[in-house]
Amino acid sequence: RKEVEQDPGPFNVPEGATVAFNCTYSNSASQSFFWYRQDCRKEPKLLMSVYSSGNEDGRFTAQLNRASQYISLLIRDSKLSDSATYLCVVNIPGNQFYFGTGTSLTVIP
Amino acid sequence: ETGVTQSPTHLIKTRGQQVTLRCSSQSGHNTVSWYQQALGQGPQFIFQYYREEENGRGNFPPRFSGLQFPNYSSELNVNALELDDSALYLCASSLGGGLAGFQETQYFGPGTRLLVL
Numbered sequence: 540r541k542e543v544e545q546d547p548g549p550f551n552v553p554e555g556a557t558v559a560f561n562c563t564y565s566n567s568a569s570q571s572f573f574w575y576r577q578d579c580r581k582e583p584k585l586l587m588s589v590y591s592s593g594n595e596d597g598r599f600t601a602q603l604n605r606a607s608q609y610i611s612l613l614i615r616d617s618k619l620s621d622s623a624t625y626l627c628v629v630n631i632p633g634n635q636f637y638f639g640t641g642t643s644l645t646v647i648p
Numbered sequence: 649e650t651g652v653t654q655s656p657t658h659l660i661k662t663r664g665q666q667v668t669l670r671c672s673s674q675s676g677h678n679t680v681s682w683y684q685q686a687l688g689q690g691p692q693f694i695f696q697y698y699r700e701e702e703n704g705r706g707n708f709p710p711r712f713s714g715l716q717f718p719n720y721s722s723e724l725n726v727n728a729l730e731l732d733d734s735a736l737y738l739c740a741s742s743l744g745g746g747l748a749g750f751q752e753t754q755y756f757g758p759g760t761r762l763l764v765l
Contacts, residue, residue, distance in 0.1 A: 571752065573753070582756035582757060584650075584756065585753055585754070626691075635693050635704050636683075636696075638683075638691045640690045641689075641690050
């Protein structure tokens with residue numbers, strides 16, 4: 540079983556739409572969680588950390604549900620520039636970081 | 649820009665050869681993690697170095713090894729290269745060594761693209 544499971548998509552949405560990505564993790568002792576964004580042939584870049592209380596950064600909202608072992612990312616009012624691959628990341632005991640396979644998003648004019 | 653640099657940017661090797669990839673961490677960071685990213689996949693954690701010691705390792709064979717230097721830069725060495733080692737190798741710089749409960753953010757370098765023929 541993979542440490543992190545993520546729907547690869549692709550998600551194709553029109554500009555202005557709201558889109559949500561989910562990611563599940565298998566290790567209940569996982570201790571920190573992140574969303575990264577990766578553009579084609581570029582390195583991953585931190586989008587936001589994910590906290591139990593949920594956190595918001597402009598159009599982006601991240602949630603963590605420890606009981607169900609999933610994290611989510613909500614993007615409101617999608618822009619063309621949001622087109623990218625979104626990667627969820629989990630840090631498990633023993634200090635190992637596990638990435639999902641990434642979810643591809645294309646925002647269409 | 650993250651301030652994390654990697655060299656070389658591209659590399660072509662043949663099966664059985666050895667390769668060394670290099671990473672300079674962001675100023676003030678004491679931790680470097682290495683990842684392998686195959687085409688269409690997420691990055692796979694190879695290992696992490698914190699203050700010159702290995703501080704966590706993923707599911708990679710011993711022919712993947714590393715070093716961290718006193719200035720916190722790092723090397724990834726891969727021996728006996730196989731075709732499946734062809735990938736983008738990313739290093740990520742952070743501060744904290746993954747201490748329990750510490751919400752550690754990693755900053756990635758641009759990567760080295762390795763092709764094994």
